[in-house]
Amino acid sequence: MENSQLKPLISLKYSVTLKLLIIGFLALVLLIPNAFIVSIIEERSFLNEEAIKEIGSKWAESQEIVGPILSIPLVYETEKDGKKTITNEDYQILPHQLKIEGKVLPEILKRGIYKGVVYRSDLVIKGSFVVLDDFDKKDFVGFKTPEAKVSFGVTDLRGIEDEVDFTINGEKKQVNPGTGNFKMIASGFSISMGGSELVVGDSIPFTIRLKLKGSKNLSFIPTGKTTDVHIQSPWTAPKFDGKFLPNNRNLSEEGFTAxxxxxxxxxxxxxxxxxxxxxxxxxxxxxxxxxLSPMEDYQKSTRSAKYALMTIGLTFLMFFLVEVLGKKNIHPFQYAMVGFAICLFYILLVSISEQVSFNIAYLISTIAVVGTICLYSLSLFKVKKYTFILATVLLGSFGFLFVTLQMEDYALLMGSIGLFIILATTMYITRNIDWNRMSLGKSEESPDQSS
Incomplete structure (x- = not known):
C-alpha cells in the first residue's frame, strides 16, 4: 500500500516532461541576472563615453575645416529725392581650386581606466581664388578693397599648436584671431587683404600650413570648385563618414590613406x-x-551578453542529454549553479577587458568559467567521457561566440547558421530516443513497480 502511494511521486520525479519544463523555467529565470549584467555593461560604457568627452574637452574637440573664403565688400550708391545713399554688401568667393594634404597621428590618452583617441595633424592647404563678377551690378560703385579679408574655419581653436603660415599671392600675411565673418564661419581665423588690388578675373594663389590637434574626428567642407583631399595616418581602424566617402582608400596594418x-x-x-x-x-x-575602433570593447561585451540564453540553453541541453543517455539524475539546483557560472562569464569579461585587451579578457573568462563547470560536472556525471564532451561543447560555444563578435558585418548570418547546426546535431543525437517511455536517472534499483 505504501509503495503504491509512492508510485505517483516517483513517476513525477523521473518525468522527462517535468524536467524539461523545470530546465526551461530555470533558463528564463537566469535571464534576470543577465539583464542586470547588461545594465552594468551599459553603465560602464556610459562612464567610458563621459571620460572620452572629458579627454576631448581638455585636449581639443572634433575638428571641422571650413574655407578659406574670400570676402570683398561691394559698394552701392543709390540716389532718391536728391539724396545719395551708400550701402555695403559682403561678396563671398570660394576657391577655384582647393587641395588639402595632411598626416594624422593618433594618440591614446587615459582618464582612470578609460581610454580616448586623440590626434595631431599636419595640414597643407593650397589653392587659388578667382575674382568673379556674378553679382548685381545695378548701382555698383566698386570693391572696398581695404576691408577685404580671407576667413578660415577651425571648430576648436585650442587645437592650433603652432603659428599658422598663411601665404597669399606670394605674400606672407599676419593671421588674426576670429573670422570677422561669424554668420558664415563661427570659429577660426582670418587675414586682411589690406590694400591689395582686386581685379575681376585675376587668380590669387594661397598656401596655408596648419598644425592642428583634435579628438575622434577630422572633417572638411568642400569649398573649392574642385576639392581634393588626401589624408594618411597610422591608425588601423578608420571610419569614413559625412556627405562624401573617399574615392580611393587603402587600409593595411600600417594604417590608412584616403x-x-x-x-x-x-x-x-x-x-x-x-x-x-x-x-x-x-x-x-x-x-x-x-x-574610432570598428567595435568598442563595451559594445562587444553587450553583444556577447545577448547570446546568454543560447549559451545557457546549449549547456543545459548537454546536461539533459547526459541525464537521458547516461541514466543520471541531476537536480535543478545543480542546473542553476551551472547557469549562474555562465552568467558570471559576462561580468568577468567586461571587468577584465577594462584592464587588458578584449581578446585576452575573453580567453581568461572562458578558461575560468569552462574550467569551473567541468570540475563541477565531474562529481555529477561520474564519467570523464561526459565531462570531456561537455568541455568540448562549452569551448565550441564560446569559440563560436567569439568568432561571431569579430565578424561584425556577418554576425546575424553566423548566429543563424550556428543555431541551425546546434538544432540539427541535437535532432541527430536524439533521433532514436523513445521519449514516451523514457525516465530520467531511473536504474534497476528503483522501487519495484509491482509492489
Whole structure:
C-alpha cells in the first residue's frame, strides 16, 4: 500500500516532461541576472563615453575645416529725392581650386581606466581664388578693397599648436584671431587683404600650413570648385563618414590613406554669393574620418551578453542529454549553479577587458568559467567521457561566440547558421530516443513497480 502511494511521486520525479519544463523555467529565470549584467555593461560604457568627452574637452574637440573664403565688400550708391545713399554688401568667393594634404597621428590618452583617441595633424592647404563678377551690378560703385579679408574655419581653436603660415599671392600675411565673418564661419581665423588690388578675373594663389590637434574626428567642407583631399595616418581602424566617402582608400596594418574629390556640382551651394545666403548649406556638405575602433570593447561585451540564453540553453541541453543517455539524475539546483557560472562569464569579461585587451579578457573568462563547470560536472556525471564532451561543447560555444563578435558585418548570418547546426546535431543525437517511455536517472534499483 505504501509503495503504491509512492508510485505517483516517483513517476513525477523521473518525468522527462517535468524536467524539461523545470530546465526551461530555470533558463528564463537566469535571464534576470543577465539583464542586470547588461545594465552594468551599459553603465560602464556610459562612464567610458563621459571620460572620452572629458579627454576631448581638455585636449581639443572634433575638428571641422571650413574655407578659406574670400570676402570683398561691394559698394552701392543709390540716389532718391536728391539724396545719395551708400550701402555695403559682403561678396563671398570660394576657391577655384582647393587641395588639402595632411598626416594624422593618433594618440591614446587615459582618464582612470578609460581610454580616448586623440590626434595631431599636419595640414597643407593650397589653392587659388578667382575674382568673379556674378553679382548685381545695378548701382555698383566698386570693391572696398581695404576691408577685404580671407576667413578660415577651425571648430576648436585650442587645437592650433603652432603659428599658422598663411601665404597669399606670394605674400606672407599676419593671421588674426576670429573670422570677422561669424554668420558664415563661427570659429577660426582670418587675414586682411589690406590694400591689395582686386581685379575681376585675376587668380590669387594661397598656401596655408596648419598644425592642428583634435579628438575622434577630422572633417572638411568642400569649398573649392574642385576639392581634393588626401589624408594618411597610422591608425588601423578608420571610419569614413559625412556627405562624401573617399574615392580611393587603402587600409593595411600600417594604417590608412584616403583620397576625396568633390566637384562644385556635387554640393548644394555655388562658388560665390552675397552676404550669408548659403551659410547653412556649407555645414551639410561636411565629410571626413573618425579615428574610432570598428567595435568598442563595451559594445562587444553587450553583444556577447545577448547570446546568454543560447549559451545557457546549449549547456543545459548537454546536461539533459547526459541525464537521458547516461541514466543520471541531476537536480535543478545543480542546473542553476551551472547557469549562474555562465552568467558570471559576462561580468568577468567586461571587468577584465577594462584592464587588458578584449581578446585576452575573453580567453581568461572562458578558461575560468569552462574550467569551473567541468570540475563541477565531474562529481555529477561520474564519467570523464561526459565531462570531456561537455568541455568540448562549452569551448565550441564560446569559440563560436567569439568568432561571431569579430565578424561584425556577418554576425546575424553566423548566429543563424550556428543555431541551425546546434538544432540539427541535437535532432541527430536524439533521433532514436523513445521519449514516451523514457525516465530520467531511473536504474534497476528503483522501487519495484509491482509492489
Amino acid at each position: 583620397d576625396w574629390k568633390v566637384l562644385e556640382l556635387n554640393r548644394n551651394f555655388p562658388q560665390s554669393w552675397v552676404n550669408n545666403a548659403y551659410a547653412e548649406n556649407l555645414k551639410s556638405a561636411s565629410f571626413g574620418v573618425d579615428l
